[in-house]
Amino acid sequence: MLARLAENLFWAGRYMERAEDTARMVDVTYHTLLESPYGEVSKSWEQLLEVLHLRAGFGDGPLDRDRVVRFLVAERSNPGSITSSVAKARENTRSVRELVSTELWEHINDLHLALSSRDLSRDLADQPYELFASVRKASMTIYGVASETMPRDDGWRFMALGRLLERAQMICRLIDVRYSQLEDLAGPSQRLAPLGAEIAQGADRTDFHHWMAVLKSASAFEAYRRRYRSSMDPADVVEFLLLDPDLPRSVLFCLTGSMHQLEALREGRPSRAARQLGLAASALRYRDVSELFDVGLHEFLGQVQSELGQVAESVADEFFRHQPSGAMHAIATA
Amino acid sequence: MSALFDRYDTRDLFDEVFTDDGTVRPHYAGLIDRLSRLSSEDLARRERIRDGIFRTQGITFTVYGDDDGVERTFPMDLLPRIIPADEWATIESGVAQRVTALNRFLEDLYVGEQAALHDGVVPRWLIETADDYAREAFGIPVPHAARCLVSGVDLVRDREGTYRVLEDNLRNPSGISYVLENRAAMTRVLPHAFAEQRVRPVDHYGPMLLKALREVAPPAAGEHPVAVVLTPGVFNSAYFEHAFLARQMGAELVEGRDLVVDEHVVYMRTTQGLERVDVIYRRIDDDFLDPVVFRPDSALGVPGLLSAARAGNVTIANALGNGVADDKAVYAFVPDLIRFYLGEEPILPNVETYLLWEADQREMVIDRMAELVVKPVAESGGYGMLIGPHATDEEVEQMRVRVAADPRGYIAQEVVQLSRHPTLMGERMEGRHVDLRPFAIAGESVEVVPGGLTRVALRKGSLVVNSSQGGGSKDTWVLEDREA
Structure with missing residues (x-):
């Protein structure tokens, strides 16, 4: 297929996932901080901006909740905001209108129009939960529609690849933001590995709520309950979200899925992307979670990203x- | 006759359905009989079905200079236009003759010895002052001389019912997608109407076009040439048609940025690497094709494309520089070109045309301007023209000034009272003017698609049928020869 169209589909997948995951992360941060006994609210928002790689874009203003949330949700000048991501997902889908089902286009377009027509500032001040939930729900519907209406051709594969790679990145960031918060609470003097182990074993009841929120934001809380029964051990949570081979929102699951798509796309040709992806997946597949706390979870997540x-x-x-080797020459002499 | 045709006026003009004394022409009898039995609710319901079909498929075009380019549907009337087999035989041979002669002329002009200019069939200065005479096209070969690979020759019928050529449209004629979509919609909206007629199908257009494109591939392309459709992109007014044609042919729909030229060979960028392209059915105007040769500010085209065409590594269809034969002053010489290149008498006559650099003709035109049609020579789509009988004194006066200042820039024609066809307006049929654009495809030989786009001027009395000027359309039925 044409490279331009493939690239559009790849980015449509990425942006849609980014919008959804940003909604999840803002949601979980917003709601856990409501009950937070700690005074470090602005610190938490700053960390969220950092893991989303948007700290510089936010600028120097005060890091209060409403400003950060508005920036991450509604700010059009912020390329990483939910509104911008949805707009770009729509733009990419629009240019491949011929390759996707009508239903898929309509749902993406609807979400874009709904976000553009809503009074987001009022929604955020009033009932942010409903807003986040509607983005999540729309995005789930879009995947469902895509999955049930698109043939499994190369177009589908590029879209799925974009979505899975983006999700893997965002789950890494989600774990990172929560884990950094806990590390900070335990004190700057103990930032290195032993602290990680300590947190892993000594989760107190506040942590319980925080980790529960993380799991919920990845739609993984109920699955976690069934797998690990009663305990809420951060090490188990990290293991589940990072290393579980069967959870659709675990990093390993996303990498394995990406690998399948890439294998089908390259049709047996050698591929650097496939090799790099295979190495990254292996590093997770054969890892014991306790080792991660030894090397430092933050560092490890950074490396995966x-x-x-x-x-x-x-x-x-x-x-x-793809560029011909002599293309520049041809242009210069034509 | 039912209420549908109450007060239908059959006087003064050539009517497609009724003779002057009000009887239905034989080839319409079955259809009119059937339609007359439908109640007005029934017709309204079918119009709703039709609207639904067109809206959900997004069959629209963009109007420029009007509310920043709004998308509109091109409304199809429920009553089709019917052309009997013998009339069609004349149209078909006449259009094929014209396209064949024009291809010979253009080939001679750009890669031949310019015999028509040497022999004075067309004045050399006239060609050399035509806006679309493209010196860049010299020496670029086109297999089988199929320079007008697709043409959409506009025909009108005068008071006597004679088909006359109004324009040749040899550059990028559009509208074929409506021909196919109208037919598809018609078979769903009024399936029973087809019952007694043997209507010739049009849906093989895609394969026809693909066959011709492959026939004009450069010899180096081998057994399986790769053809693509080149579009300016999603914001172009005819984008729907570009995508439609690519789909009909199973060809890639590419934009300029998808193509790259290396060592005078054109490639498209695919996910599997660069794939060689042999034929480009381009729907981009000459000026935007190659920024190296034409407009350097054009981002639509492909740098180096013309060098690849000149090297014989890719065929561009329609060929570069066809616009010279679309010049409305050159049009006046087409009957002579047919005699010159084919040694035949033209089957389809032109509309009487006056050339304004001839002093006596110019004086006559300036005098009679309020009775004539005046057109700029290089425009299409009905832009910039004056219809004398419908114009204000001020408009006529302005045109007199323009003609006097630039006699080469305009031509004048007698008003052809386009034929009239009943068209559903609310609950009743009313007469509206129509024209006909059959499409011809030239590859190794010239073929004419049996049918074409019948455009309707929806405003009462209006002679302007262009989609950009508020026209509608009709499905166009060419009947099988009963003897065949």
């Missing part, structure tokens, strides 16, 4: 950016 960034670059090189 940077590997995923390289995979995305390689995908672009291998599928979207």
